[in-house]
Amino acid sequence: MSADSHPTLPPVRLCSDAELARDALGAPLFARAVRLARWAGPGTRVGVGGELATDQLPEAAVVLGLDTADEDSAGYASQAWRVAVDTGLVDVTEPEDDNGEGDEERFGTAAPGEDLALVTSGAPGDVLDLWLAALDTVLADAAVPDLDDLVDALDAGGEIDFDRLDWNPGREADFLDGVLANLYLLTVTEGGAADGPIPLPVLAASMIVPDGMGEPTDAVLEQVSDAMMRLDDQFRQLEPIGLVEFRPVDEELMAEADGPLESETAGAGGGGAGAGAADDEDVSRYGMVRLTPLGLYGIRARMLEAGVDAPAVGELAEKGADALLDAVSLYSEHAAQAEIEQWLAGREQPAAAAELLAAARGDDEGGPLRRLRCQQALAPAGPEAEPAVRSVLDDPELGGLARVWLAERGAGDVPAPDPEMVFWLTVDTIAAQLAADGETEELPLLMETLTAHHTGFFEQVWRVEHPATAYVLEAMGRLHPDKKAAKEARKAAFKARSRRPA
Incomplete structure (x- = not known):
């Protein structure tokens, strides 16, 4: 996930690890992977890549409670098995190479992996690590073209013509990472999308429409339309792992459209500025997506791994007042207040007030904003903080702040500035x-x-x-x-x- 676009992001308020772990265990695809890991045993046969033998997929589908009459059930079982293997929930021993001798297909074996025990006996962080590994697998799968595209790209010899397919794995992975980064940013930015889902055209346009472009050209709108349809397929794959809540593009809308959805995309906010004049129901027909609390955790974890500064509310609770004020000076007022409240919660008021006032000093460029955040932090303080505040009445940098604080509480004997x-x-x-x-x-x-x-x-x-x-x-x-x-x-x-x- 690229760290270039947004080197510093607004802080996100995350659920507790215990809540997130429960969400991870409840994600349909992860739950299926766990179930298959428990099912794996001496009779399980795997191929060279650790994939489940084809004739065992119907049995795996039954174990998962899937309808075997559904032509997609084998695909669901295969995907869940791949997640189980990639996360270490299942250990596989691949078949031995027969050096081309013999016509009989060889199989390896599979058994529950050591990490399976973490699902029930591990800490919440262990479960989340397993889920993050599962997320990596699903994201990799989502960046692969769908089967129809692969079939269309087969050459006369039955090999995939990658030039004809126009698929670059790195480029596709980067595009999806960029989309998820933009979705994260829209979610955590105040005044963004935190309280509602994002229309798919808006998200697609955020990746396609150049900054500063007024009315998008027909060529750009066609690119947005193509990106929408690609994202529609990808978010369908990402929803079962618990990353997003997704309402797909209305199939009737696609059937009604004559060619790409350029004009409809423009009406649904293709310029990236919102839904325009279209009403909510019209916009929702083009697809709506929202990161879940687990999704926020997952995308943030990937950003941190990529070197992006993606803070979370509460991270500064154990740090000093100097680190607190420096950090929240870059936050919005609401985010700063949330961080300050958590910092104050574990401290005695007199000591906290004195530490905050000391950290607020300074004639550097950031000094004024530090003092504003200090004033914000001291606002809920009670009488216990008064001695610390009075001690800086003669301070040339803090004396005015102290007088304002005391006057707001009706304190007496406050010298006029x-x-x-x-x-x-x-x-x-x-x-x-x-x-x-x-x-x-x-x-x-x-x-x-x-x-x-x-x-x-x-x-x-x-x-x-x-x-x-x-x-x-x-x-x-x-x-x-x-x-x-x-x-x-x-x-x-x-x-x-x-x-x-x-």
Whole structure:
């Protein structure tokens, strides 16, 4: 799974290992693999690649409770057996090579593997390791063309013509990994798809439509349509292992379509921006997919293995406040709050407050946002934290934060801040908001509120010894809703730039 596209991802909230292990054991394909592993014994015959002998597939299907009259039952049994072998749930001894002598087909043997015991007696992590191995097998299978394509690509000698098939194993695996990475990102990003399934056209378009393209061309829409149909087949294969919940493309829709689904794809959100004007029912006919909690765990595990920074909420619970504030400074407010709550849960309030305040200091570029997250972390703290907060009232970087915290709780004997601290806190607050959310619609109102009560604000603020003073004033010059104040901010920004050494 490529680590290039999204080197740092938003944090994901995972279920416990015990819950995930139960989901893994309940995944239909994994459960079938376990059942066949328990069935394997002295009478089980396997071929050169460890595959189950053809004449044993009907018996395996019966063991799995499948309808042997269904022509697909043998395929389901074969797939479950392959998963059992690849995960170590079954040990196979392949047939000995007869060096071409004799016409009789030779078979190897199979028996339950040592890892089968982990299903019932192992820790949740052991079960999840087995499931991840099973997932690797299923993903590899999903990247292989379907049988019809393989048949069409046979040459006169009965060999597969790979040039005609236009199939590159590495390319197909990378494409599927990219799709799953995008699905993961859409799921964990706030305002993304966490609360609902993703339309298949949107997911396909995320892989095909170039960034910045306005109206997709017919050629691009045809590629999106082809990708949709490929994903439809792949997600059908991935659902039984518990990775996704999937609603396939409506077969009637495919029957109705005259050629590729270019026009229909466009109406269902082919540009990647959403479902457009089509209603929910129309969009759902083109396929809908959602990662399960187990799927989130599985894709994250693969990303970590590929070197992608894919954090999970709770990972920082045992780390220091400096690591906490540095990490959550990159998170959204909601994700930061979830991480902070878990960090605070295992600590005494006085010590936690003191550690957070110490970690919030610093005149580096990340300082303002660290102090904003520190303020967020201290917000739910009770009276036990007050001594630690009062201890920094005279701190030039933390004194303003401390006064705000105490004032919000109606504390007495809080000294009024001097003008220099007020201006410094104003700059720090706006710098933190810019770092956290960028130039949002709410920021101009905040600027107006912070400057309205100070006569001659811009005549004084450019002198503030804060590394972000000029940067903040430039932003105010662009965003302040009062034109006169915006002009004053631009002049102040120039003065602030001029007084700082080159």
